[in-house]
Amino acid sequence: MTHFIDRIRSVMRERADDTAIVQLSSTVASHRAVTYGTLERECGALAAALAGRCPPGATVGLVAANSVPWIEADLALLLGCYVEVPVPLAFSAEQAAHLLAPCSVVLTDDEGRRRFDAWRASAPQAFRSVPCLSIRQLIESAPAGAQGPVAGTGADRVCKVIHTSGTTSSPKGVRIREHGLDALLASLWGNATPQDYERYLNLVPFSLLIEQVTALYMPFSAGGTVVLPPAGEAPLGDPGAVAADKLALMRRARPSAMTLPPSLVEVLASAAHRMAHLDSGALCQALFGRATPPLIAAGGAPVAAKTIARLAERGIPVLQGYGLSENSSVVSWNTRAANRIGSVGKPLPHVACRLGPDGELGIRSASLFAGYSGSDPSACHTDAEGWLWTGDLAEIDADGYITIIGRKKNLIITAHGRNVSPEPAEASYRSVPGVADVVLLGEGQETLSAFVLTAAGADPIALRRELERHGERWLSGVERASTFVFEADAPALRASLFTVTGRPRRQDIERHVRARRA
Incomplete structure (x- = not known):
């Protein structure tokens, strides 16, 4: 290798x-x-x-x-x-x-x-x-x-210590091995070509390991070009960054590859819908400044399957994957040749996966980390056989495709004893226009409630009706929210209620919602 x-x-x-x-630069020419x-x-x-x-x-x-x-x-x-x-x-x-x-x-x-x-x-x-x-x-x-x-x-050696979201104010440090990155990159190249990484557009912070891998090491290994936004433009995930604002940047950058968070996949699908009159080539030119779609990977949180399907119908495949820093980022990935929408793909060649008795996903691979530099209640456990238990609940079908159901520790148990993994339903609600983000609550309650961050210009009264219609059509009765709490999306609110990587601090959100209702 x-x-x-x-x-x-x-x-x-x-x-x-x-x-x-x-x-x-901030101007088109220079x-x-x-x-x-x-x-x-x-x-x-x-x-x-x-x-x-x-x-x-x-x-x-x-x-x-x-x-x-x-x-x-x-x-x-x-x-x-x-x-x-x-x-x-x-x-x-x-x-x-x-x-x-x-x-x-x-x-x-x-x-x-x-x-x-x-x-x-x-x-x-x-x-x-x-x-x-x-x-x-x-x-x-x-x-x-x-x-x-x-x-x-x-x-082999530890070459990085990468932060990962935790439940305390002291983030876990994940100790990344140099040979672990070697194994990961070798697997990723099995499903990509140097031409894919001729021109990569950076959109999220470099402090995230996945962006170091896909925005730097893949393009530089291929002799490609990394395209950075204008100086001073906040990456997605930083306070003040808005996903919709990145559409113009995409057109300017003419990327051959990007890794997108769910928020930008939703924005892309909405933009494609507004351009329904364009054929595939003209649509790609309008969105990406090129006649063919770039290699688009998505991860970090679930994306609604219907959102990915809408883009696929317009000739823009989105390849959803799954990973965690403890495996040097990527665990599984859909590919152009095998893209099963709704799943996060098959394990990479160097990764083995299995399910525990309760459906928790375990992984074993050559790219596993060298342990934590700190501790946190959300830390993953590695057993005596070398299996890392991720804390994610999953299903693996007969063909080997993985579907993530939710976080084991995020499981909501209602007053009626029903178990609800909130992440898939949140991803579905997030696809409704006007929703910037949504978090489901309801531990010990008879029904679920939704804390909804609204996009600029959204009318909460009309948005409530759309969310209710959406839930009736796309979600089961136990997954649907019966009440909604709306608040305008704002950087300060994001910083206090979400992690740097965009994951909700659920206990903080519950306290915030209780205070608003008091």
Whole structure:
């Protein structure tokens, strides 16, 4: 197996004059381009400058926007054999301090430095001993032609500590193995071609491992181009980011591949519906700036099957998958050749799956993590035989396709003793125009209620009627909400009631709804 780091290093040298990164500007005509040759030189300079401050093997934090410096730092840390801890800018000071505590230094770009300073101002003791270094200044300080120590990739090692959503304010750190990423990428390439990753559009934070894999390592391994949004444009999942605003960006970027969160799949389906008069080629041109659809993967939360089916009918396949950081991201994935809508596909070639007695999904693979750097009640359990029990309830059909039913710990048990997994019904309600997000509640109650975040311009009275009609048509009686609580979607509300990756903090939402009703 070719190590992915070695492959990227070879591409940087062999394709020095080709474009590795394009950052779009706020105007249509201009943009910033970085060649593979420039990327190699700047990564080498950064690794050389960093080696003078902390030795290979040290733990280094990365606090930066989705930017060229973020990419340079990530590659330099991989090539230099450091342990990287990327921290989302949307984290609170308490969350950031928890992840950055073991770091020898923290690397930042301009936006990352502003965020780091804000964390330090609100929690000075927590950040007092952590040096903060500018990525750009480190690169510029290195002597011309300087190259840092080149790490060998023969032995396995922990190369990253990735945050994952937890139930406390101290997020779990998932310790990612270099050889685990090798195994994952080898499997992903079994269902994709280099042409798929000629031009990848980045839409979500790089601090998410799935985006590092699909937006950076896949394109760079193929000699493709990573397209970044204009500087200052928040990625989806950050406060202030709106899925509908990304449609214009898609047209400008002309992507060959994207990984979309459910919110953007819903927006895409609505846009395609509004363009019902266009044929497939014209529709793709209008949506993606190209005559054929890009490779579109979807994950992070369930997408309603009827939403994916609507896009498929218009010639735009969406390939839903499933994963978790504990498996270095992807576990299963639908493919162009085998896309069973409603499922999350078959396990990747290096992954084995089975169900426990209660339907919990267990996985065993070559890409499993090396354990947690912290603890949390939501941590996954690995048994003596090496099976990781995910906490997700699933079904596996005779052909091997997996369908995720819901989270084991999110199971709602009504006053009548009925068990309801809320995620599939929430995904269905989310497909109703005007719904920005929805969370079902009802533990110990006779019926379910829905907390609904409304999109801009939505009328709650009309939206209630649409949700009631939708439930009667598409959901069983036990899944349907009988009451609805509406609130306008807003960044501050999202930050308080949802995790950085967009998952609802269900207990916080229950308290919020009770307070509103009081």
